[in-house]
Amino acid sequence: MKKIFSHPVSLRKTSTHYCPGCGHGLCHRLVAEIIDELGIREKTIAIAPVGCAVLAYDYWDFDCTEAAHGRALAVATAIKRVRPENIVFTYQGDGDLAAIGTNETIHTANRGENLTVIFINNAVYGMTGGQMAPTTLLGQKTTTTPLGRQANLQGFPLKVSELLSQLPAVKYIERVSLHSPQEVIKAKKAIKQAFQNQLDNQGFSLVEVLSACPTYWGMPAHKAMSWIKEVMIKEFPLGRIK
Amino acid sequence: MKANKILMSGNEAFGEGAIQAGCQFYAGYPITPQNELIAYMARHMPERNKVFIQAESELAAINMVFGASAAGMRAMTSSSSPGISLKQEGISYMAGSQLPGVIVNVMRGGPGLGNISPSQSDYFQATRGGGHGDYHSIVIAPASVQEAYDFMGLAFDLADKYRNTVIVLGDGILGQMMEPLRLSAANQTPQTEYQKPWALTGCKGRKPNIIRSLYLGDGVLEALNVSLQKKYQLIQQEEARYEGLFLDDAEIILVAYGTMSRISKVVVNNLRDKGKKIGMIRPITLWPFPKKAFSGLPAMCSKLLVVEMSCGQMVEDVRLSVNGKYPVEFLGRAGGGVPAEEEIIEKIESIL
Known part of the structure; x- marks a missing residue:
């Protein structure tokens, strides 16, 4: 009988440290499946962020490095420039990519570096215990916005994908979500495209992934999925941005 | 044949010395009084098929060096005092990850924005670590344009030998002054002596390599620090020069x-x-x-x-x-x- 579903070779068989309902595990798996499907495991180099996903290398079975908080794209730029034959990608959260690393993000995109970026937007800082992220929604309560995010004090949710889409050297940006099986399939397609672009030397490609953080959203997993669908998507609409 | 002597500034000599030492990657950000160095690299690295990047910040520059070094390349950055302060984060991460790399500091007056006059006031920062954590960079201080050139080979060799950061500590006078310089490529150890089985190259034919400085397990980080201290003791025994x-x-x-x-x-x-x-x-x-x-x-x-x-x-x-x-x-x-x-x-x- 033909085997049609199996554990990705690029994903280590290990137990997860992520919370129940967290999107990271799902997204790690999508990346691993895509790397298997494209046959690039042996030439892939991943850059893990600072945040919950710093331990991504405990799950992925290919070469990985950490980067200082926000500096993943500086590290990635150099690796790709000195090893253009390798496939280099970063996997970064909203705090890493859109707060402390905004400068690196904008300039790497503006140089049109031939890189793939997986941008996990869960509207909160997870690893440090649920503080406001640049993508935190107005009214959303976090440990540093106990009364909810207020536009006059903390500004508006930062739409990094839309910002980056203005840059001429950016090849591809799409926003996807992990809140339902249908959306996961679309997310995989987009992430695969972002890797294919790099293989084809197309330049900077970024996929923003709306991902649940039930622990710091203070809701059970199934409600977190509904919250993405009913609330978060209104602020961060899905689809191809560039 | 006459000796191959040319007139060069210290800043240019740092650059040419690095290129002769096999520097494969340079990233930097403009700051006075080291601008001749970044300009020299911008012109001469691509000419020799090496990578030059003008980074968007000092933070990006040192983290690019981190990346190129993680990929197994001889990598360097340069700056002057205020810029070197910004690089401390990256230097600490390189220390924790045991990545080689060369950082040239053409010191100027501080604290703060200070001025652009020569100074030696970054000695503490250079020799005590500078960033967070128990670590040391090797620090080499050239005193002439000739040494600015020659010591770059030594710097890259020591960096690779010990998987350690090396700071070449000059100042605005050394960077700016011009002296006759004898070019020679013979005084450097061939890079092939330094194997880098830990480098990120893609995991073909081997287990995946991981470059990291995060160690959460009980006692693991302490063990790393003990091994770093052993390395520093060895460097103290072997590499002091005067x-x-x-x-x-x-x-x-x-x-x-x-x-x-x-x-x-x-x-x-x-x-x-x-x-x-x-x-x-x-x-x-x-x-x-x-x-x-x-x-x-x-x-x-x-x-x-x-x-x-x-x-x-x-x-x-x-x-x-x-x-x-x-x-x-x-x-x-x-x-x-x-x-x-x-x-x-x-x-x-x-x-x-």
């Missing part, structure tokens, strides 16, 4: 490094001509500090005089090295002030 002048019969010994040692050398020679028994110790490596130079001083030595373009930083290492056996006097100027020959002589006369 130059001694008239140490057989010196009654007063000047201690100075870098540009300040050039001026001090003139003082020593002039006073010797007048029959005064002056000697000099010039640390070449600032970390490891050449303590050995201070252990066998002549019996007639009565005092040491440390001269720096700072308010007194290396003087602490000299005091630790002599450990109370000799009085250690200090002369220094800060904020772009450079102790002149006459000032040093006046100071020597006052302590004789």
Whole structure:
């Protein structure tokens, strides 16, 4: 009988440290499946962020490095420039990519570096215990916005994908979500495209992934999925941005 | 054939020395007084099929060096004092990840934005680690344009040998002044001697490599620190370098490094001509500090005089090295002030 579903070779068989309902595990798996499907495991180099996903290398079975908080794209730029034959990608959260690393993000995109970026937007800082992220929604309560995010004090949710889409050297940006099986399939397609672009030397490609953080959203997993669908998507609409 | 001599600034010599040493990657950000270096690399790295990037910030530049080094390349950045402060984060991560890399600091006056005049006030920052955590960079202090060139080979070799960051500590005078330079590519160890099985190249034919400095397991980070300290002890035993002048019969010994040692050398020679028994110790490596130079001083030595373009930083290492056996006097100027020959002589006369 033909085997049609199996554990990705690029994903280590290990137990997860992520919370129940967290999107990271799902997204790690999508990346691993895509790397298997494209046959690039042996030439892939991943850059893990600072945040919950710093331990991504405990799950992925290919070469990985950490980067200082926000500096993943500086590290990635150099690796790709000195090893253009390798496939280099970063996997970064909203705090890493859109707060402390905004400068690196904008300039790497503006140089049109031939890189793939997986941008996990869960509207909160997870690893440090649920503080406001640049993508935190107005009214959303976090440990540093106990009364909810207020536009006059903390500004508006930062739409990094839309910002980056203005840059001429950016090849591809799409926003996807992990809140339902249908959306996961679309997310995989987009992430695969972002890797294919790099293989084809197309330049900077970024996929923003709306991902649940039930622990710091203070809701059970199934409600977190509904919250993405009913609330978060209104602020961060899905689809191809560039 | 005539010797292959050219006239070059210190900043350009750092660049050409790095290229001759096999530097494969440079990232930098403009700051005075090291701008000739980034410009030199912008022109000459691509010419030789090496990577040059003008980074968006000092943070990006040092983290690009982190990336290129993680990928197994000889990588460097350069800056001046305020920019080097920004690089400390990346240097600490490189220390934790045991990544080699070379950082040139063409020091200027501080603190803060300070000025663009030469200074030696980043000695503490360079020799004590500079960023967070228990670590050391190897620190080498050239005193001439020739050494600015020659020491780049040494810097890359030591970086690869110990998987350690190396800071080449110059100052605005050294960076800006032009001197005749003898080009030679022969004084560097071939890079092939330094295998990098840990580098990120893609995991074909081997288990995946991970570059990391995060260790959450109980006792794991302590074990890493213990092994780092062992490495630092080895470096202290093996790599301390200095130059001694008239140490057989010196009654007063000047201690100075870098540009300040050039001026001090003139003082020593002039006073010797007048029959005064002056000697000099010039640390070449600032970390490891050449303590050995201070252990066998002549019996007639009565005092040491440390001269720096700072308010007194290396003087602490000299005091630790002599450990109370000799009085250690200090002369220094800060904020772009450079102790002149006459000032040093006046100071020597006052302590004789």
